[in-house]
Amino acid sequence: MNSDASPAYPAPLPNEDADHFIRTAINLGATEAVIIPSSQIMVEDYLAELCNGKPVCPNYGLSPSCPPHVPGPSAFRLWQNKSPWCVVIRMDFPPVGPLTQDHRDLGHLLHEIVSGVEHDAVIRGYTHAKSFAGGSCKHLFCYDFGSCRVLSENGPCRNPDTARPSMSGFGINVARLMASAQWKKPPDSTSMSWLAGLVLL
Numbered sequence: 779m780n781s782d783a784s785p786a787y788p789a790p791l792p793n794e795d796a797d798h799f800i801r802t803a804i805n806l807g808a809t810e811a812v813i814i815p816s817s818q819i820m821v822e823d824y825l826a827e828l829c830n831g832k833p834v835c836p837n838y839g840l841s842p843s844c845p846p847h848v849p850g851p852s853a854f855r856l857w858q859n860k861s862p863w864c865v866v867i868r869m870d871f872p873p874v875g876p877l878t879q880d881h882r883d884l885g886h887l888l889h890e891i892v893s894g895v896e897h898d899a900v901i902r903g904y905t906h907a908k909s910f911a912g913g914s915c916k917h918l919f920c921y922d923f924g925s926c927r928v929l930s931e932n933g934p935c936r937n938p939d940t941a942r943p944s945m946s947g948f949g950i951n952v953a954r955l956m957a958s959a960q961w962k963k964p965p966d967s968t969s970m971s972w973l974a975g976l977v978l979l
């Protein structure tokens with residue numbers, strides 16, 4: 779076998795679909811979006827285990843979109859195998875304080891972007907499309923409710939169209955994802971910050 783052989787790439791996406799998904803992400807508020815093979819997403823069990831590590835994440839167990847309620851890295855690898863391409867999305871913004879309304883608004887926007895691209899993908903026939911964001915939907919969407927309605931009442935989600943699971947609970951290595959997208963960290967992290975999301979197609 780030739781060790782210099784190029785990596786196997788899946789059949790290309792139709793250009794009009796690729797352009798459409800990138801345009802949708804940008805129109806919804808993304809700073810950049812790019813399509814890469816899903817095989818380039820690195821999934822690591824130990825990253826998902828950090829959610830219940832020491833210290834445990836404050837969002838652990840608060841909603842169905844975080845561990846232990848998500849099926850984790852093993853399920854993600856199955857989805858990854860069914861979805862040859864993905865859209866990687868990044869939002870840049872000036873730093874905001876944690877647990878502020880600005881922080882929630884930005885997290886909320888990220889969920890709107892990835893769920894919007896997912897929605898478009900399903901309409902275009904990518905029926906396996908699934909989107910992932912960051913942060914806890916309990917913190918971002920239901921912060922003024924005592925508890926998640928799905929978990930506490932076995933009722934419907936209050937935000938089914940936009941609330942999406944966090945990449946963390948699936949062990950997705952976000953730093954490697956940024957590298958696969960060929961994005962560098964903002965040069966001055968004191969003046970710019972970023973959030974990332976993902977849509978499997």
Ligand code: SF4
Pocket residue numbers: 840841842843915916917919920925926927928929934935936937938941
């Ligand atoms: S009800 Fe709120 S906390 Fe529960 S899954 Fe939906 S958005 Fe998340």
